[in-house]
Structures are given as C-alpha cells and as structure tokens.
Amino acid sequence: MIGGMPNTPVERTPADSENPFQPPPPPAPPVGPSVPPFSRVGDILGRAFNGYSQQWSAWPVPLLVCGLVAVASYAACFFPFFLAQGPLICGLYWCAFRNLRGWPVDTGSLGRGWQLFWPAASSNIALMLLEAVPGLVMSVVMLAVLVFSGVLELPVPPRGQPNPADVFPVMLRLMFIWMPVAFLGMAWTFWLYTRTMFVMPLVADRGYDFFAALHASWDATRYRFWERLLLVVLARIIGTIGVNLCYVGLLFTLPFQFLIIAAAYEDEFGIQGLSSRAVLPGAAGESPFQTVADAAERSSAGGGDSPVVDG
Numbered sequence: 001m002i003g004g005m006p007n008t009p010v011e012r013t014p015a016d017s018e019n020p021f022q023p024p025p026p027p028a029p030p031v032g033p034s035v036p037p038f039s040r041v042g043d044i045l046g047r048a049f050n051g052y053s054q055q056w057s058a059w060p061v062p063l064l065v066c067g068l069v070a071v072a073s074y075a076a077c078f079f080p081f082f083l084a085q086g087p088l089i090c091g092l093y094w095c096a097f098r099n100l101r102g103w104p105v106d107t108g109s110l111g112r113g114w115q116l117f118w119p120a121a122s123s124n125i126a127l128m129l130l131e132a133v134p135g136l137v138m139s140v141v142m143l144a145v146l147v148f149s150g151v152l153e154l155p156v157p158p159r160g161q162p163n164p165a166d167v168f169p170v171m172l173r174l175m176f177i178w179m180p181v182a183f184l185g186m187a188w189t190f191w192l193y194t195r196t197m198f199v200m201p202l203v204a205d206r207g208y209d210f211f212a213a214l215h216a217s218w219d220a221t222r223y224r225f226w227e228r229l230l231l232v233v234l235a236r237i238i239g240t241i242g243v244n245l246c247y248v249g250l251l252f253t254l255p256f257q258f259l260i261i262a263a264a265y266e267d268e269f270g271i272q273g274l275s276s277r278a279v280l281p282g283a284a285g286e287s288p289f290q291t292v293a294d295a296a297e298r299s300s301a302g303g304g305d306s307p308v309v310d311g
Helices: 041-058 060-076 078-101 107-115 117-149 164-195 199-206 210-220 225-244 250-269 292-301
Strands: none
Touching: 041 060, 041 078, 041 225, 041 250, 060 078, 060 107, 060 250, 078 107, 078 117, 078 199, 078 250, 107 117, 117 164, 117 199, 117 210, 164 225, 199 210, 199 250, 210 250, 225 250
8 A cells, every 4th residue: 555545566568668768660651542642752762872871881792792693603504593593682682671671781681582592583583584575575566567567578689788769668667667566565564563573572571472472562563653663763774874884883773773672662561571770879889780779778787878869
C-alpha cells in the first residue's frame, strides 16, 4: 500500500523497454493505388543518392569481384557465365539493400546471391528469355518488311551497286514502315522492364522463385506505372553512361543504378531480410554502422548516459 493506493503491478509494454532517446521511426511511405503519380520519385532518387554518397568508396571492390567472377566464368564456358549472372545480380542488390539500411557494403554481401543460387540463376534466365521476346518479334517483322518492301528483289548491276533511282523509293518506304515498328518494339521492351523491375530484388530479399517474384512484381507495377517507368529509364541511362566510359565508369554508375531500383523496391515492399541501423554522430573510433541499441547497452553497462540521437 503506497499513499492509500493498492500496490498493483504495472504491466509494461514492449515500447516501455525501448531506448527513450531513440527517435521514433519515420512513417512508412504510403503504398497502393491511392499514392499520387510521381509523388515518390524525388524521395527514391534522394535516398539512392544519399546512400551512394555515404559509401561510394566501398562499392568498387564488390564490383571488381563480380567482374572477375564474370570474366572467369565466361573464359571457362558460356554456360557457367549464363548461370553466374543471376547470383551476381542478387548479390549486388543485397549490397544495395545494405547500403540503404546503413549496413556496410563489402564483398561478403555477394554471398547472398550464391546462397540463393538456383532461384537467382533460374529467375535471371527466365527474365532474359522473357525480355528477348520483343527483339525476336521485331526481327521477324523486320524480315517480313524487307521481303514485302522489295529490297531483296532490287536488281543488282554487274558492278555490284544498285541504281540509286531504284533504291531510294524502296528505302523511303522501308523507313516509314520500320520506324513505327522499332518504336513499338522499344516501348514493349521498356514496358516489360518496368513490369518485371522487382523480380530480382524479390529473389535477393525474400528468396522467391521466379513465378512468385514475377507475380508480386507484376501486381505491384499495375499502378504508378509511369513513375516506375521513369525510374527504370533513369537507371538504364545511368548504367549506359558507365558502359560508354570504357566500362570503367561502371564502377561509379552501376551502384547508383542498383540503388535506384532497390530504393523503389524498399518503397513498395520494404526490406524483409535487413533491419535498419541508425548512424550515430559518435566519437572517434566508433563504427558509423553501430546501432543505437548497441550504444545504449554499452553506455548503461558503463554507468553513463545513453546517447542522444537527433531525429
């Protein structure tokens, strides 16, 4: 009995045991069809850029390891190279997930892809076959256009050069037929890229097989399609810039490409396989990837105050 009141035990909730100095987690981003189009693009690109700027120097080593594995497998035979691409892609997505969640990016992160070897390899092969369909269809259409436009029936003089007066009308007709076909083929290809953009991230994060990952990605991209398409196009352009810089630029552009898709994935699905780690202001010598809970526990054991972390 205390002050005339019965001494009844107070039930403690899990929230009572949390670090009182830890800032509340940020609200989860809205998901679903109700989200306004293009409302999340700035946040996704910002998180990708901030994550890369914090650990840009850690990315080249995993990328070089991936490059060496790819070259070695290709030198052995094309089939091992074909199989290795999926695990390598999943490993790089795992690096991107760790980067976004504040964990260090290192070569050990690539092991995630090899742990999920069969789902990763089979999903990547299935994606490559699926994304090759527009190119195959367009090739057949192009062959049909060449046949029916009369290009293959042009008379060739003895010197081997057709008469320009005969060629020009045919080539003009061919151009007006082929340009819309090429545009439709490109649109179809990027439509497939967008609808399947979350397949490999889902394999890397949740270990889904191809059909489960394809179903989840297809369902998630039914809405906010143009926003997702913009992100896919930006990611592809950034990757292409690295290729055009004698492939050396991939060491700097490829991480950003993976981070954009990984941030869009986190925005839609969350990252199931990783918890967030808070970055502490910390004293010299402390790991920048130390959790708030670890610091509070160590501080309590030493009799000191828990660190205050700005929100």
